[in-house]
Amino acid sequence: MSYSKRLILLMGIDSVIVIFAIYVSNYVASSSFSPFSYTLAVSAATLFTCHHLFAYRYKLYKKVWRYASVMELLSIFKAVTFSAAITMLVQGLLAGQIYWKIMLITWMMHMILIGGLRFSWRMYRDKFVHRIGNRKRTLIVGAGSAGTLVARQLMQNPDVELYPLAFIDDDETKHRFEIAGLPVLGGRDKIRETVDKLSITNIVIAIPSLKKRELNEIVQECSRTGAKVQIIPMFEDLVEGKVSVNEMRDVQVEDLLGRDPVELDTESIRKYITGSTVLVTGAGGSIGSEICRQLAVFSPRKLILLGHGENSIYTIEMELRSIVGDSIELITEIADIQDRAKMFRIMRMHKPRVVFHAAAHKHVPLMERNPEESIKNNIIGTKNTAEASHEAGVETFVMISTDKAVNPTSVMGASKRIAEMIIQELDGRSRTRFVAVRFGNVLGSRGSVIPLFKEQIRKGGPVTVTHPDMVRYFMTIPEASRLVLQAGALARGGEIFVLDMGKPVKIVDLATNLIKLSGYDLDEIGIQFSGMRPGEKLFEELLNENEVHEEQVHPKIYIGKATLSDEMAEITEILQHYEKWDRLVIQDRLLQLANRKQTKKLIVV
Structure with a gap:
């Protein structure tokens, strides 16, 4: 009407x-x-x-x-x-x-x-x-303000497929009462009983204030019921009308890390980024592009997007232009970091104040089969970029490394450790502050395990896990990118920064959770153990035994021991002769060099 x-x-x-x-x-x-x-x-x-x-x-x-x-x-x-x-x-x-x-x-x-x-x-x-009809029978976990708002909107909106039948809440004072016309049937221990009794098909978690550990516990309990589990948007967005209840999202694996995302000191980042010229290598990659997005928030004067793949650089350029407009000068450079002359030319041309070096080969099995490419990109490419930064007078150079560089068993990990050695050595004779950032597996990044699992589930399974005991540290793309920016603010020169990512996660548990969160039973999809791949370890380390130090210099920041021996002569020999060597020889030389007890200052964030 x-x-x-x-x-x-x-x-x-x-x-x-x-x-x-x-x-x-x-x-x-x-x-x-x-x-x-x-x-x-x-x-x-x-x-x-x-x-x-x-x-x-x-x-x-x-x-x-x-x-x-x-x-x-x-x-x-x-x-x-x-x-x-x-x-x-x-x-x-x-x-x-x-x-x-x-x-x-x-x-x-x-x-x-x-x-x-x-x-x-x-x-x-x-x-x-608005009676239930063919709508999905829904249980709401959380009978607070957010849960009540969600229940009312679901009941009053016939276009939403969910229809609430009851609440679950740990607050005992609400038990046996009705809120918004729906009964509160008990605490989280009643979830499975309620799902069976009311034939629930969907569960909505409506507690925006939940800590990640509590969320993990509730999701684990919900996943045992076979019902699909979703989370409401931010409560403020619901109240302000920015989103509606039909925009509830599925539980993501990053919700189950068991810890809250690490938030770092944005004010110190702002001081060295705002108004500066900043260059990002690998700007079209998962980490590189997120670094660019987060840099844009701090309003650099000029942001240089450097990458080898024109499509990925074009994509991030268009995305950033739609966000920042003309407020930041965006410059794209299509370049290969292995091209030494061009890297020097680009650095001289733009004279960046800060360089974030995110370009690298990162796939362990591929680098095992192609060790020479790992040398060219991860070692020579880093050396070119770092020395060009030194020559151009860059103030701060931040290199992206990996936990696989600790006691490496793979060519990829060894190449990243040797790249760390190169910038540590260069830091000792340059006015540029050279630092590296080590972190674990990044959820959702290209080639990471989560997209692979999702694709296998989409095809009906099985999900392949290499070993039942394999564990990894995980972090989100925004966390990884924030750490990189924070490293530049904390840099004094020569440090390797490591994010405290909590407890490592078993890959088989990750696969199991992802199957259940996708709405399937474990028997429907299945998990198949394929065996460890060349270069893989059962567990990764963030620091080796020589890098651990108990001295706390700042909340969640620790500084490691400071000793450094000189392996540059051996690195130079490898770079001069690797093209003549057999691949097995290259693997052996890289691993021998990378596993030397060579330490420098480390800061754990």
Whole structure:
């Protein structure tokens, strides 16, 4: 129904109610003046006029009554009460007396009929129009403000496929009570029992304040039921209308890391990024592109996006231009970090203050089969970029490394450790501050295990895990990128920064959770153990035994021991002769060199 038709209908119904109420009240009260008296007619006209004026003032005709609540009832109360009060004032002035009994009955009838009509419409829609029908039977975990809002929106919105039947909440004071017309059946220990009893197919977790560890525990309990588990958007976004309940997202694996994301010191980052020229190598990759997104928040004067793949660089350029417009000068450079002359030319041309070196080969099995490429990209490419930065007078150079560089068993890990050695050595003779950042597996990055698992699940399984005991440290792409930016702020020169990523996660548990979160049983998809690949370890380390130091210099920041031996002669020999060597020889030489007990200052963030 259009707004104008709805307005005319409501005004017409209200007009009938107003006139009906005052005349019936007169009859019920056995008034001394007749139904046709002048005083009654003026009272009716006054009440009629005032009602519509106050209805306009309190927007009674603009409210959507299927969502009526206490606030709408308060608006009706004000409109009816003020209308009656003014009518009584007119009676006193006109007749010299106020007909209290008539006006009291009129007020009561007015409230009952005006309010009752509107709330009856809501009750009718809730019970008959929006009954569950073919909608999915849903359990809401969390009976607080967010859960109540979600329940009401789900019940009142027929376009949403979910329909709530009950709440679960750990607050015992809410148990056995009803909220928004739904029973609170108990704490999280009742989830499986409730799902079975009510034939629940979907579970919505509506507790925005949950810590990651608690969320993990609740999701684990929900996953045992076989119901699909989802999480509401941010509560503030729901209240402000930025998103609706039908935009609930599935639980992501990063929600189950068992710890809250690490938040770092953005103010110190702002001081060295804002107004500066910043260059990012590998800017089109998973980490590189996220570094660029986060750099844009700090308003550098110029941001140089350097990468070898034109499509990925074009994609991040277009994304950033849509966000920052002309507020930041964006420059794209299609270049290979193995091209030494071009890297020097680019550095001289732009003279960046800060360089984030994210370009690298990172796939362990591929680098095992192609060790020479690992040398060319990860070692020579880093050396070219670092020395070009030194020559151009860059203030801070941050290199992306990996936990696989600790006691490496793979060519990729060894190449990254040797790259760390190169920038540590260069830091000792350069005015540029050279630092490296070590972190574990990045959830959702290209080639990481999560996209592979998701694709295997999409195809019906099985999900392949190399070994049942394999564990890895995990972090999110934003966490990894923030750490890289933080490293530049903390850099004094020569450090290797490591994020404290909590406890390592078993890969088989990760696969199991992902299968369940995708709405499947473990028996439907299955997990197949394929055996460890060349170069892999059962567990990764963040620091080796020579790098551990207990001295705390800042909350969550530790500094390691500082000893450094000189292996540059051997590195130079490898770079000069690797093209003549057999691949097995290259692997052996890289691993021997990378596993030397060579340490420098380390800071754990």
